Amino acid sequence: MARAAASVTGACIRGVEARPVTVEVSLANGIPSIGIVGMADAAVLEARSRIRCALRSSGFSVPRKSITVNLAPSDFRKTGSSLDLAIAVSILIASDQMPSTGSEEALVVGELGLDGSVRGVRGEAAYLVLARETGRFLVGPEGGGLPPLPGQPPRVIDRLSDVSVGLQGAGREPGHRPGPRILAGGQIDFRDIRGQEASKRALAVAAAGGLGLLMIGPPGSGKTMLARRVPTILPPIDPGELQEALCIHSVAGEDVEGILSGARPFRSPHHTISKAGLVGGGRPVRPGEASLAHGGVAFFDELAEFPGDVLQTLRQPLEDGYVAISRVDGTYRLPSRFQFLAASNPCPCGHLGDPSVPCRCSPGAIERYRSRLGGPLADRIEMVLDVARPDPDEVLRGEGGACSADLRDQVTAGREHSAWMLAREGPVDDPRGPSYLKRHLSREAGDRLLDSASSAHLSPRSMLRVLRIARAVADIDRRVTIAPSDIYEAMALRGRRDGL
Amino acid sequence: MMGAFRDGIVVERGSGLWPQSLEDLPNPPERLFVRGDPSALTGESLSIVGTRRASPYGLAVAELASRIAVESGLAVVSGGALGCDRAAGDQAVARGGVGVVVLGSGADVVYPRSSAGLVERTLSKGGAVVSLERWGSPPRRYAFPKRNRVIAALSRAVFVAEAGMPSGTFSTAECAAGIGREVLAAPGSIFSRESRGTNYLISVGATCISDENELECALSRIYGVLRHPVGDRGETPGSTDVERAVIRALTASPERIDSIARHVRLTTRQCLEVLGNLTVAGLVERMEDGRYAATPRALHAQTALGGP
Numbered sequence: 183m184a185r186a187a188a189s190v191t192g193a194c195i196r197g198v199e200a201r202p203v204t205v206e207v208s209l210a211n212g213i214p215s216i217g218i219v220g221m222a223d224a225a226v227l228e229a230r231s232r233i234r235c236a237l238r239s240s241g242f243s244v245p246r247k248s249i250t251v252n253l254a255p256s257d258f259r260k261t262g263s264s265l266d267l268a269i270a271v272s273i274l275i276a277s278d279q280m281p282s283t284g285s286e287e288a289l290v291v292g293e294l295g296l297d298g299s300v301r302g303v304r305g306e307a308a309y310l311v312l313a314r315e316t317g318r319f320l321v322g323p324e325g326g327g328l329p330p331l332p333g334q335p336p337r338v339i340d341r342l343s344d345v346s347v348g349l350q351g352a353g354r355e356p357g358h359r360p361g362p363r364i365l366a367g368g369q370i371d372f373r374d375i376r377g378q379e380a381s382k383r384a385l386a387v388a389a390a391g392g393l394g395l396l397m398i399g400p401p402g403s404g405k406t407m408l409a410r411r412v413p414t415i416l417p418p419i420d421p422g423e424l425q426e427a428l429c430i431h432s433v434a435g436e437d438v439e440g441i442l443s444g445a446r447p448f449r450s451p452h453h454t455i456s457k458a459g460l461v462g463g464g465r466p467v468r469p470g471e472a473s474l475a476h477g478g479v480a481f482f483d484e485l486a487e488f489p490g491d492v493l494q495t496l497r498q499p500l501e502d503g504y505v506a507i508s509r510v511d512g513t514y515r516l517p518s519r520f521q522f523l524a525a526s527n528p529c530p531c532g533h534l535g536d537p538s539v540p541c542r543c544s545p546g547a548i549e550r551y552r553s554r555l556g557g558p559l560a561d562r563i564e565m566v567l568d569v570a571r572p573d574p575d576e577v578l579r580g581e582g583g584a585c586s587a588d589l590r591d592q593v594t595a596g597r598e599h600s601a602w603m604l605a606r607e608g609p610v611d612d613p614r615g616p617s618y619l620k621r622h623l624s625r626e627a628g629d630r631l632l633d634s635a636s637s638a639h640l641s642p643r644s645m646l647r648v649l650r651i652a653r654a655v656a657d658i659d660r661r662v663t664i665a666p667s668d669i670y671e672a673m674a675l676r677g678r679r680d681g682l
Numbered sequence: 683m684m685g686a687f688r689d690g691i692v693v694e695r696g697s698g699l700w701p702q703s704l705e706d707l708p709n710p711p712e713r714l715f716v717r718g719d720p721s722a723l724t725g726e727s728l729s730i731v732g733t734r735r736a737s738p739y740g741l742a743v744a745e746l747a748s749r750i751a752v753e754s755g756l757a758v759v760s761g762g763a764l765g766c767d768r769a770a771g772d773q774a775v776a777r778g779g780v781g782v783v784v785l786g787s788g789a790d791v792v793y794p795r796s797s798a799g800l801v802e803r804t805l806s807k808g809g810a811v812v813s814l815e816r817w818g819s820p821p822r823r824y825a826f827p828k829r830n831r832v833i834a835a836l837s838r839a840v841f842v843a844e845a846g847m848p849s850g851t852f853s854t855a856e857c858a859a860g861i862g863r864e865v866l867a868a869p870g871s872i873f874s875r876e877s878r879g880t881n882y883l884i885s886v887g888a889t890c891i892s893d894e895n896e897l898e899c900a901l902s903r904i905y906g907v908l909r910h911p912v913g914d915r916g917e918t919p920g921s922t923d924v925e926r927a928v929i930r931a932l933t934a935s936p937e938r939i940d941s942i943a944r945h946v947r948l949t950t951r952q953c954l955e956v957l958g959n960l961t962v963a964g965l966v967e968r969m970e971d972g973r974y975a976a977t978p979r980a981l982h983a984q985t986a987l988g989g990p
Contacts, residue, residue, distance in 0.1 A: 377940055378940065379940055379943065379950040380938075380939035380940050380943070380950050380953070380954065382950075383950050383951060383954065398972065399972070528970070528971060528972075534970065534971050535969075535970070535971020535972060535973065536971075540875065545734055545735060545764055546794075548970070568938075568968075568971065568972020568973075569972075570938050570971070570972060570973075572940070573941075576940075630962065633962055634958075634961075634962040637961075637962050637963070637964050638961065638962065667955050669958070670954075670955040670956075670957075670958030670959045670962070671951065671954045671955045671958055672958065673958035673959075673961055673962055674939070674954040674955070674957045674958035674961065675954060675958075677968065677972070
């Protein structure tokens with residue numbers, strides 16, 4: 183007589199994290215059938231047909247019983263095909279076709295094929311993290327080659343028949359993986375860009391202070407080249423951020439190769455992107471570009487072309503470092519902390535200030551175009567950087583100037599010093615707010631700031647921006663107090679015009 | 683709005699208030715719509731014109747010319763548009779002179795709207811705002827060349843502060859030359875797009891105004907007036923050698939930060955600091971395209987007779 187009941191732990195993705203799901207199976211006499219309860223969506227219900235075929239093709243039999251499958255907890259919606267394997271395994275245990283050894287400590291995740299093969303599912307990294315956090319070992323198909331996390335090593339099964347010996351010792355150890363591939367063509371570096379030293383300095387200060395930066399320049403002046411190199415000057419990604427970034431990319435089905443090789447993400451969404459594409463959404467909820475840029479850089483080219491309501495959705499991630507999406511079944515919290523970079527042409531035709539091509543825009547048209555730039559993100563853009571096409575002579579014969587390693591030292595110093603100061607200060611209400619920034623302002627620097635405010639007609643918000651930039655400059659030099667020279671440099675780096 | 687403006691009058695051709703200078707035009711207009719004091723139109727004046735997209739250099743030249751005209755007892759006629767026009771008009775009023783603003787829209791319609799302040803100040807200081815168009819007319823494309831003819835005819839001389847190529851300023855200068863008015867022009871850098879028009883005018887016969895004295899001489903020759911000079915000898919402003927070197931580098935034409943740093947032999951950081959400092963001091967400013975230029979104040983301080 184079969185034991186008639188069994189339970190196995192599976193998991194499915196909710197937002198960017200994996201949630202454990204207890205799969206309970208009960209066999210009873212009655213008309214042979216498989217019924218699934220517990221807020222399962224269409225993909226989970228379809229599992230019945232896949233499981234039936236997979237069991238037969240793997241040499242098992244489908245019990246001629248009324249089979250009830252319960253997915254607990256039943257208060258959130260289970261989506262996707264990741265529960266296939268767990269349901270099949272619990273049916274096998276319940277019908278005594280395999281021993282239950284190890285089913286207490288296993289986390290079973292995988293999709294079944296009709297021929298009994300086990301297929302991968304999106305979000306491998308999230309399942310690995312869940313297995314580690316709950317002290318289980320993952321049983322599933324060969325994955326995308328993630329490095330082993332501390333904890334019990336996962337077991338890899340290629341076919342459903344591999345579980346017939348029980349989950350403990352099923353299948354094999356994960357295959358040995360060589361280290362991440364080094365991308366062909368070598369690493370990009372700021373050394374490739376010549377005659378743009380002021381721009382490099384501005385980007386380093388922005389990265390050190392986590393300040394939003396908008397580049398303005400004609401087409402071909404190198405805005406995208408500069409932006410692409412910003413991830414190379416950020417300090418190495420820390421393990422917590424790395425894990426979050428891995429989960430996000432793996433859940434979204436994006437390549438994780440780059441992140442594994444230590445490169446920070448660089449995302450450049452197109453201006454036709456929807457709100458859900460940018461901050462995440464859909465059903466089931468999936469992360470958007472703002473989350474895929476977590477730990478790295480989000481670059482918004484042609485900022486003026488982005489619709490205002492789409493940019494408006496970026497306010498939350500820029501302020502809080504995460505996106506919260508509220509749905510009937512609760513709130514999804516997607517990590518989203520990134521360096522904000524944007525670029526724009528200087529005018530509708532793009533050639534204002536270009537020495538070789540005349541600009542054909544009227545002053546009024548330029549003003550209207552500019553007014554679209556600031557828009558909803560005006561107070562999230564601390565610096566405006568003017569990028570011009572450098573002298574060809576300089577490009578060919580000039581010296582390389584600062585390289586990524588030099589700039590990375592500056593950024594690392596700035597971030598470390600800023601963290602050190604915050605730790606020393608104790609709890610600070612808002613490290614970007616005026617009361618904290620004013621605490622370490624020399625009297626002379628304060629006077630210079632007031633001079634600047636009256637001569638350049640700075641609004642209180644602009645003064646705050648100057649202070650933030652000056653703080654980043656001081657942090658790069660590992661100085662506690664903001665000096666007058668920092669204020670001057672900040673005034674030049676601010677590079678802001680009226681209306682922006 | 684039409685015809686309802688409270689302080690406006692219509693001056694008909696042939697009336698006592700009609701400026702006779704307009705009779706020199708091939709087809710003189712039949713009536714002028716005037717706000718303010720119509721006698722401002724009949725006195726001696728200097729017309730100052732220039733590009734709307736003026737560089738700080740062009741603004742400084744327009745201001746300089748306006749100031750000298752006022753000190754020589756002349757009214758300043760301008761078009762009330764952005765850039766040079768407004769700089770000249772504002773400077774005339776600020777110096778206590780009489781301004782005449784010739785609009786392309788109705789005299790009671792302010793276009794561009796940002797010129798509202800200039801119009802108000804001009805009226806309050808005894809100047810006049812004039813138009814060929816009826817009260818309440820919106821700005822129309824065809825109205826502006828007609829307006830330019832009036833600007834050219836009202837004064838005995840037209841001073842071109844800064845003009846690109848091609849430019850609307852040219853129609854004013856051509857019309858002025860056609861009816862025997864003297865055209866004065868300030869030369870600019872040969873690298874500056876905004877100075878091509880003025881340099882061209884000089885090459886085809888406009889009087890070259892290469893410094894303040896020359897403008898003063900030209901005005902005394904044309905109008906038979908003498909100016910009461912004020913101020914003392916100026917030098918390059920700035921408190922350190924480096925600052926002075928940066929301002930000198932920017933006097934001829936605007937430059938990008940990287941080229942300034944190279945020219946003055948500074949590191950990028952030092953250069954940023956100096957520029958920030960000079961910006962706060964009001965001696966350099968950032969242009970719309972990101973280049974830095976010396977401000978009118980820095981340029982005035984370098985002229986022989988001192989700044990405004």
